[in-house]
Amino acid sequence: MTIPDLDRRIIAATTGGLPLTPAPFAEVASWLGVPEGTVIDRMAAMQGAGVIRRVAIAPNHYALGLTANGMSVWDIDDARAIDLGAQVGALSFVSHCYLRPRADGWPYNLFAMIHGHNRDEVETLRAQIATLLGPSCRASDILYSTRILKKTGLRLTEGGL
């Protein structure tokens, strides 16, 4: 996809966020030297095209008590993977949900990141997913992060990489 130059400038100006003022798009427009309506129209077009998912706040789930998370992985029957993955992704406690290829010694094709207040809660939520998947799931595991080894300022997405 090619992104028009003005959109690129809007993206560059707002990847770090919008100014917290009553009319934030007018302020961005003043930085770029274009009318407020142009910024709003271009951002609406980008939202329509899926380049912008939404304009919202990002709560810090650690600060709000969701300090435990685990990467749950599931070996799902390929024929049901799209349908079941959609149901798992829709759960309020799953922050990322993808199908990925299997590998040697790695039978899992569905990845779902689970967030909870503690590890016991994460395990309870994982059991809910297992119930939802039923016999279409042949094996599963969960990987907890024990250390952040590197984290750069990549802020373009919600971390759903």
Add this chain to the structure above:
Amino acid sequence: MTPLRRTPLAPDALDTTDRAIINRMQDGLPLVSHPFAALAKDLGLEEDALIARIQAMREIGAITRFGPFYDAEAMGGAFCLCAMAVPATRFDAVMTLVNAHPEVAHNYERTHRLNMWFVLACEKAAQIKQTADRIERETGLPVLLFPKEHEFFIGFRVTA
């Protein structure tokens, strides 16, 4: 930008209005000249008071940012989740080699035989494989690639 707070706030750090703001504002604001106005009215606040609360919550680390969430892939970037099984005795040395690559956006140690999981972020898709190959040569260890084959719509919301 201040580092991300990773510990819970005191239970009384947010009042019920703050919590309502967090719960409502995760779903997205309208793209209009005054995007806070409708929500302020719903919450019985002046627009300025709503904005001041958002600002204060950002300062104490309850909110990490306000703004558009961009889909990096829709903008043309290439990303891939990768994993390695690193022997415990070499873990720190391998971590240093992996992290030295600017394409490594983040990297986590995880509880599994595959104990190192990182994301490669490149401008072009071909660079993913090239970077993974380079890491394999430098470390002598296989790098497994787990590219996204399908991304599901996410219903994740934090209840404040």
